[in-house]
Amino acid sequence: MDLQLRDQVVLVVGGAGYIGSVVTERFRQEGATTVVASRRASDDLDSVVMDATDPVSVRSAIAGVVSTHGRIGALVVTAAPSAQTLDPARSSEPEQILEAVDSKALAFLRVATEVIPNMREAGYGRIVVISGQNALVTGNITGSVRNAATIMVAKNLADELAGTGIAVNAVNPGLVADDPPREVGIGRAGSTSTQQVADLVAFLASPISGVSGESIAVGHRVRGVMSF
Amino acid sequence: MDLQLRDQVVLVVGGAGYIGSVVTERFRQEGATTVVASRRASDDLDSVVMDATDPVSVRSAIAGVVSTHGRIGALVVTAAPSAQTLDPARSSEPEQILEAVDSKALAFLRVATEVIPNMREAGYGRIVVISGQNALVTGNITGSVRNAATIMVAKNLADELAGTGIAVNAVNPGLVADDPPREVGIGRAGSTSTQQVADLVAFLASPISGVSGESIAVGHRVRGVMSF
Amino acid sequence: MDLQLRDQVVLVVGGAGYIGSVVTERFRQEGATTVVASRRASDDLDSVVMDATDPVSVRSAIAGVVSTHGRIGALVVTAAPSAQTLDPARSSEPEQILEAVDSKALAFLRVATEVIPNMREAGYGRIVVISGQNALVTGNITGSVRNAATIMVAKNLADELAGTGIAVNAVNPGLVADDPPREVGIGRAGSTSTQQVADLVAFLASPISGVSGESIAVGHRVRGVMSF
Amino acid sequence: MDLQLRDQVVLVVGGAGYIGSVVTERFRQEGATTVVASRRASDDLDSVVMDATDPVSVRSAIAGVVSTHGRIGALVVTAAPSAQTLDPARSSEPEQILEAVDSKALAFLRVATEVIPNMREAGYGRIVVISGQNALVTGNITGSVRNAATIMVAKNLADELAGTGIAVNAVNPGLVADDPPREVGIGRAGSTSTQQVADLVAFLASPISGVSGESIAVGHRVRGVMSF
Numbered sequence: 085m086d087l088q089l090r091d092q093v094v095l096v097v098g099g100a101g102y103i104g105s106v107v108t109e110r111f112r113q114e115g116a117t118t119v120v121a122s123r124r125a126s127d128d129l130d131s132v133v134m135d136a137t138d139p140v141s142v143r144s145a146i147a148g149v150v151s152t153h154g155r156i157g158a159l160v161v162t163a164a165p166s167a168q169t170l171d172p173a174r175s176s177e178p179e180q181i182l183e184a185v186d187s188k189a190l191a192f193l194r195v196a197t198e199v200i201p202n203m204r205e206a207g208y209g210r211i212v213v214i215s216g217q218n219a220l221v222t223g224n225i226t227g228s229v230r231n232a233a234t235i236m237v238a239k240n241l242a243d244e245l246a247g248t249g250i251a252v253n254a255v256n257p258g259l260v261a262d263d264p265p266r267e268v269g270i271g272r273a274g275s276t277s278t279q280q281v282a283d284l285v286a287f288l289a290s291p292i293s294g295v296s297g298e299s300i301a302v303g304h305r306v307r308g309v310m311s312f
Numbered sequence: 313m314d315l316q317l318r319d320q321v322v323l324v325v326g327g328a329g330y331i332g333s334v335v336t337e338r339f340r341q342e343g344a345t346t347v348v349a350s351r352r353a354s355d356d357l358d359s360v361v362m363d364a365t366d367p368v369s370v371r372s373a374i375a376g377v378v379s380t381h382g383r384i385g386a387l388v389v390t391a392a393p394s395a396q397t398l399d400p401a402r403s404s405e406p407e408q409i410l411e412a413v414d415s416k417a418l419a420f421l422r423v424a425t426e427v428i429p430n431m432r433e434a435g436y437g438r439i440v441v442i443s444g445q446n447a448l449v450t451g452n453i454t455g456s457v458r459n460a461a462t463i464m465v466a467k468n469l470a471d472e473l474a475g476t477g478i479a480v481n482a483v484n485p486g487l488v489a490d491d492p493p494r495e496v497g498i499g500r501a502g503s504t505s506t507q508q509v510a511d512l513v514a515f516l517a518s519p520i521s522g523v524s525g526e527s528i529a530v531g532h533r534v535r536g537v538m539s540f
Numbered sequence: 541m542d543l544q545l546r547d548q549v550v551l552v553v554g555g556a557g558y559i560g561s562v563v564t565e566r567f568r569q570e571g572a573t574t575v576v577a578s579r580r581a582s583d584d585l586d587s588v589v590m591d592a593t594d595p596v597s598v599r600s601a602i603a604g605v606v607s608t609h610g611r612i613g614a615l616v617v618t619a620a621p622s623a624q625t626l627d628p629a630r631s632s633e634p635e636q637i638l639e640a641v642d643s644k645a646l647a648f649l650r651v652a653t654e655v656i657p658n659m660r661e662a663g664y665g666r667i668v669v670i671s672g673q674n675a676l677v678t679g680n681i682t683g684s685v686r687n688a689a690t691i692m693v694a695k696n697l698a699d700e701l702a703g704t705g706i707a708v709n710a711v712n713p714g715l716v717a718d719d720p721p722r723e724v725g726i727g728r729a730g731s732t733s734t735q736q737v738a739d740l741v742a743f744l745a746s747p748i749s750g751v752s753g754e755s756i757a758v759g760h761r762v763r764g765v766m767s768f
Numbered sequence: 769m770d771l772q773l774r775d776q777v778v779l780v781v782g783g784a785g786y787i788g789s790v791v792t793e794r795f796r797q798e799g800a801t802t803v804v805a806s807r808r809a810s811d812d813l814d815s816v817v818m819d820a821t822d823p824v825s826v827r828s829a830i831a832g833v834v835s836t837h838g839r840i841g842a843l844v845v846t847a848a849p850s851a852q853t854l855d856p857a858r859s860s861e862p863e864q865i866l867e868a869v870d871s872k873a874l875a876f877l878r879v880a881t882e883v884i885p886n887m888r889e890a891g892y893g894r895i896v897v898i899s900g901q902n903a904l905v906t907g908n909i910t911g912s913v914r915n916a917a918t919i920m921v922a923k924n925l926a927d928e929l930a931g932t933g934i935a936v937n938a939v940n941p942g943l944v945a946d947d948p949p950r951e952v953g954i955g956r957a958g959s960t961s962t963q964q965v966a967d968l969v970a971f972l973a974s975p976i977s978g979v980s981g982e983s984i985a986v987g988h989r990v991r992g993v994m995s996f
Contacts, residue, residue, distance in 0.1 A: 085313050085315050085342065085511065085514060085515070087313050114313065139862075176877065176924075178874040178878060181874060181877075182866055182869065185865075185866065185913075186862065189913070190862040190865060190866065193862060193865075193909070194862060197860065219540060220765060220766050221764055221766065222764055222766060222928075223924070223928075224924075225920070225921060225924045228766065228920050229873070229917050229920050229921070232540070232766070232916055232920055233869075235540060236912055236913050236916055237913070239539060239906055240906045240907070240908075242532070243535045243906040243907070244906070246494075246495075246496040246502065246532050246535050247496060249494070264522075266474075266475045267474075268474040270727040271727030271763075271764035271765060274524065274525075277522065279520075280521070280523075281522070283313065283515075283521070283522075284515075284521070284523065286313060287313070287515050292507075292508070292511050293511070293512070294492075294504045294505065294508025294509070294511075294512070294530050295528065295529065295530050295533075296502065296532045296533065297532050297534075297535065298539070299539060299540055300523065300526055300528055301526050302522050302523050304470070304479075304524045304525050305467075305524065306765060307474050307525065307678075307727075308471060308678055309676060309678065309762060309765045310675070310676050310677065310678060310688070310996070311467060311527060311540075312448060312460070312539075404696075406595075406642065406646040409641075409645075409646060409649075410638055413637075413638065413641060413685075414634065414638055417637075417685070418638065421632065421634060421637075422634060447994070448993060448994050449993055449994065450692075450695055450696045450699040450700070450991075450992055450994060451696070451699070451700075451992065452696075453649070453693060456692050456696065457641075457645070457689050457693070460692055460994070461641075461688070461689065464678075464688055465681060467678055468632075468678045468679070468680075468681045471679070472678070472679075498954060498955040499955030499991075499992035499993060534993060535906075535955075536907065537904060537906065537955060538904055538906060538912065538916070541769050541967065541970060541971070543769050570769065691996060692994060695994055695995060698988070699992060702951075702952040702988050702991050703950045703952060705950070707988075722930075722931045722932075723930075723931045724930040724931060730930065732978045736976070736977070736978025739769065739971075739976050739977070740971075740977070740978070740979065742769060743967075743968075748964070748967050749967070749968070750960045750961065750965070750968070750986050751964075751968065752958065752989065753958075753985070753988050753995065754984055754989050755996055756979065756984055757979065757981070757982050758978050760926070760930050760980045760981050761923075761979075761980065761981035762981075763927050763981065766920060767923060767982070767983060767996075768903060768904060768916070768983055768995075
C-alpha cells in the first residue's frame with residue numbers, strides 16, 4: 085500500500101525513544117523526510133532538541149524545523165515518560181498526577197499548538213499522539229488521567245480542525261514489548277510490538293487516511309468490556 | 313508499506329457492492345487472492361453466491377471457498393443493505409429493526425461463525441466488518457441498533473478469540489460518497505470515500521496489524537462529543 | 541424525600557415479576573395509583589393483561605388503562621424474560637438473539653410508543669426501562685445485544701422527546717439477588733437487591749427527577765474499566 | 769421515600785456555594801447533621817474552613833469534623849470554581865488546564881483520601897462529587913479535561929473500594945440555572961436546577977442507594993449521541 089509519504093516532512097517528537105525510534109524508521113522506509121525531536125541532542129542526522137514541557141523550547145524547535153524544511157506534513161508525538169517511570173506508590177498523589185498530565189497531555193498540546201498554524205496554511209496535516217489503553221481502565225489514577233487527558237486534547241483539536249484538511253488521532257497501545265505475549269486477561273489490554281504501533285501510526289499519518297477524531301487501541305482492546 | 317497480503321486468500325462478502333467492490337480491488341492490488349461473495353451470481357472470475365441471511369447458503373458458500381482455496385486468511389463483511397434502503401418513516405417499527413439487525417449484525421455473525429474454525433486451525437486470521445457511525449448517534453432507531461449490534465458482535469468475537477491469532481474489528485464509516493464534503497456538523501459524523509474505507513480495511517485485514525477488538529470510525533468521528 | 545408521586549398513575553409492565561413486584565410495591569408506598577401489566581391475568585386489584593411482544597395486545601391494554609385512569613404519569617417496563625431463561629449454549633445463535641431483542645428492546649419500544657401520545661398531551665411523563673449491565677460486557681452475545689438495544693431505544697426516545705417534559709432513562713442492574721454479595725470481580729458488574737433497583741426506578745419516575753437520556757448501573761458498575 | 773439519612777453526618781465541601789447551599793439544605797431537610805466546608809469562614813452554625821487545594825488545610829478540616837462528629841457517613845464535594853470563572857480565551861492554555869485539574873479533580877481526591885479511612889473503619893460510606901457534562905463534549909479543553917479527570921478519580925476510588933460498603937459516584941450537571949430552559953440542542957447537554965442536582969445527590973448519598981462507580985448526567989444527557 086503506497087502511503088504517499090515520499091518527500092513529506094514528518095516530525096517525530098520523542099523520536100529517539102523506544103517507540104519513537106521505530107516510528108521514525110518506519111517513516112524513513114516510506115521515503116519521508118523525518119525529523120527527530122528529543123530532549124537531549126541526538127546523533128541522528130536530522131534532529132532537533134526540544135523539551136516538550138517548556139513552551140519556549142517547543143516554539144524554538146518548531147520554528148527551526150519550519151525554517152529548514154518549510155512544511156510539516158505530519159506530526160507524531162510520543163514524548164511522554166514511559167508508564168514504567170511512574171512510581172506506582174505515588175499513583176494517587178496529586179503532585180505526580182499533575183506532573184504526568186503536564187508532561188504527556190499538555191506537552192502534546194504545546195507541540196500541536198505550534199505546528200497547527202503551519203498545517204492550516206497548507207490546508208493539510210496529520211497529527212498522531214501516542215496515549216495508552218490505561219486511559220480505559222482503573223487501578224492507577226496517574227496512568228488513567230494522563231492518558232485520558234491526552235486523548236481528550238486530541239479529540240478537541242480534531243473537532244476544532246474539522247473541515248480544514250488536518251486530521252488528529254490518538255493511538256493507544258497496551259503493554260509494548262519486544263516479544264508481546266498473546267494472552268489477554270479479562271479487564272486488561274493486550275500487548276503489542278513497537279513495529280505494530282509504528283505501522284498504525286504511519287497509516288494514520290499518511291495522506292491516504294480518512295480517519296480523524298479517533299482513538300485507536302493497538303494490542304487487543306481491553307478484553308471483556310464493550311467498546312464503541 | 314508492505315501489507316504482506318500476497319498469496320493470502322481474502323473473502324469479501326458483499327464484494328460486488330459500492331464499498332465492497334473497492335475493497336476487493338484494494339486487496340487484489342496487494343496481490344491477495346480475493347474471492348467475492350454476493351447474493352447474485354457475479355461475472356467476477358473468483359466469486360461465490362451467498363445469501364448472508366440464510367445459514368444454509370452461508371455454510372455452503374464457505375465450504376466452497378475452503379474447498380477451492382484451502383485457507384481463508386482474511387474475511388471482510390460489507391454485505392448489509394445500505395442505509396439509504398432503510399425506510400426512514402419506518403425507523404421506529406419493530407419489524408424493520410429486527411430485519412435490519414438480522415441482515416447486518418446477524419448476517420455478519422453467520423459468516424464469521426462459519427469461517428472461524430478454518431482460521432482457528434491455522435492459528436491466524438483477520439476479520440473486519442463494516443458497520444457505521446450511526447451506531448454512535450440517535451435519530452434513527454433502526455440505523456443505530458443494527459450498527460451497534462454489528463459492533464457488539466465483532467467485540468464479542470474478538471474477545472472470545474483473544475490469544476488465538478485471530479483479530480476482529482469493526483470499521484464505521486459516516487456518509488460514504490464519491491466526492492465527500494469536508495464539513496462536519498456538531499453531533500454529526502464526517503464523510504468519507506470508498507477508497508478511504510478500503511485502505512483502512514486492508515490495513516486491519518493484513519498480518520502486520522496489531523489491532524483487535526476495536527471499532528474505528530472513518531470520516532471524522534462524530535464531532536463535538538468525546539470518544540475513547 | 542417527597543417524590544411527589546401521590547395520585548399519579550404509574551404503569552408497571554412486568555409488574556408481577558421478581559423485580560416488577562417490588563417496583564410496584566414501591567410506587568404504592570409513595571401513594572401512586574399503580575397499575576400492573578403482565579402476560580397472565582393477575583389477582584392484583586389494579587392490573588391489566590398485556591403481551592408486550594404483541595402490538596395488538598399492547599395497544600388494547602394501554603387503551604384500557606387510559607380509559608380507566610385518564611392520564612399515565614409514569615411508565616416502567618421490566619417485562620423481559622430474565623437472563624437466566626436465556627440458553628447460554630445458544631447465546632451466539634441468530635434466532636435466539638433476534639427473539640431476545642424482540643422480547644426486550646422492542647417490547648419496550650412497542651409499549652412506549654403507545655404511551656407517549658398520552659404523555660405528550662399532558663406535557664409531562666417519566667419512562668424507565670430495566671435493561672442490564674451485560675450491555676457493557678462481552679461473553680454472551682444475546683445478553684449484550686438485547687440489553688444494549690434496549691438502552692439505545694431509550695436514548696433515542698429521550699432525545700426525540702427532549703424539551704417536551706417527558707424524560708426517558710434506562711436502569712441497568714448487574715446480578716439481582718435477595719442477598720446480593722458485596723464482592724465485585726474485575727471486568728464484572730456488582731450485585732444488587734430488588735429493593736435497590738426499585739428505589740432508583742421510583743426516583744427516576746418521579747416529577748422531582750431532572751435526569752433524562754441516561755443509562756444508570758445499579759450494583760457496582762463494571763469494575764476495572766472507566767465509564768462516563 | 770425515606771432516605772434514612774436521619775442522624776447521619778454529611779460533609780458538604782463547597783457547601784456555601786450556588787449548588788452546595790441547596791445540597792446542604794436538602795440534607796438538613798432529611799434530618800442529617802450536615803457540616804459545611806468552605807474556603808472562607810461561613811456564618812453557618814455547623815461549618816469548617818477548608819481550602820481543598822491545600823493538603824494541610826484539608827487534613828486539619830477533616831480531623832476537626834471527625835473529632836466533633838466521630839463518623840462521616842457521606843461526603844459531597846462541589847468545591848470547584850464554576851465553569852463561568854474559567855477564561856474561555858485561555859481554555860487551551862496548559863497553565864489554566866493544570867490549575868483547573870488541580871482545583872477540581874485533585875481537590876476532590878485530596879478530600880476523599882482524608883475521609884476514606886474513617887469510612888473504611890465503619891464499613892460504610894457514600895461519596896458524591898459534582899463534575900459536569902462538559903466532560904462529554906469538546907470545545908473547551910479546560911472544561912472537558914478537568915471534569916473528565918474528576919469522573920476518572922471517582923471511578924478509580926469506587927473500584928478500589930468495591931466490596932467495602934463505600935460507594936463513590938459522580939453527578940454531571942449541564943448548565944445549572946434558577947429557571948432552566950427545556951430546550952436541548954444537538955450535541956449539547958440539557959439544563960437543570962440546583963434542586964434537581966441536590967435531589968439526585970441526596971439519593972446517591974443515602975444508605976438506600978445501591979449505585980457505585982457511576983457517572984450520572986442531570987439535565988438531559990448530551991442530545992443526539994448514544995450513551996451507555
